[in-house]
Amino acid sequence: xxxxxxxxxxxxxxxxxxxxxxxxxxxxxxxxxxxxxxxxxxxxxxxxxxxxxxxxxxxxxxxxxxxxxxxxxxxxxxxxxxxxxxxxxxxxxxxxxxxxxxxxxxxxxxxxxxxxxxxxxxxxxxxxxxxxxxxxxxxxxxxxxx
Numbered sequence: 408x409x410x411x412x413x414x415x416x417x418x419x420x421x422x423x424x425x426x427x428x429x430x431x432x433x434x435x436x437x438x439x440x441x442x443x444x445x446x447x448x449x450x451x452x453x454x455x456x457x458x459x460x461x462x463x464x465x466x467x468x469x470x471x472x473x474x475x476x477x478x479x480x481x482x483x484x485x486x487x488x489x490x491x492x493x494x495x496x497x498x499x500x501x502x503x504x505x506x507x508x509x510x511x512x513x514x515x516x517x518x519x520x521x522x523x524x525x526x527x528x529x530x531x532x533x534x535x536x537x538x539x540x541x542x543x544x545x546x547x548x549x550x551x552x553x
Contacts, residue, residue: 421535422474422481425528429471429488436464446509449501466491474536485536492529499525 436444441460448456470491473484502509503518512518533539 418535418537421531425488425531425535426471426474429467429474431471433464433467433469433471436460436467440510443509446507447498447502449498449505451501452498463495474532481536482538482541485532485538488532488536489529489538492525492532496525 435441444460444464445456448459452459470484470488473480474488477484499518499522501507502512503515503522506515506518512521
């Protein structure tokens with residue numbers, strides 16, 4: 408099999424894995440890890456912490472399902488998932504700055520390493536959905552020719 412032929416398969420599997428990860432994380436928000444997620448909601452968020460945990464869990468489940476099921480809309484879903492990862496990044500920064508222990512992240516090193524993985528998730532979402540290829544904010548000379 409040529410490398411070009413394998414690429415769509417690898418991207419599809421990567422999209423499914425990311426979708427499954429999001430669904431699992433969303434379910435964890437609503438069930439067994441709720442207290443851990445509550446500990447991560449920064450004090451400066453102007454909403455009830457439990458509402459934030461429940462709402463973000465529902466959003467994660469919806470985004471995970473969209474990654475897996477909405478193949479036709481994968482580019483849009485990829486941008487939305489990437490934006491979601493950007494939106495929750497301040498909570499991870501807050502956990503590091505306030506030295507909040509959650510999910511076994513009980514040291515500055517562990518919390519710092521976690522921060523490094525957030526950009527990986529953003530890139531993963533954009534790559535697996537091919538959203539990076541279709542950047543709406545980049546001028547495409549071919550579109551202007553027609």
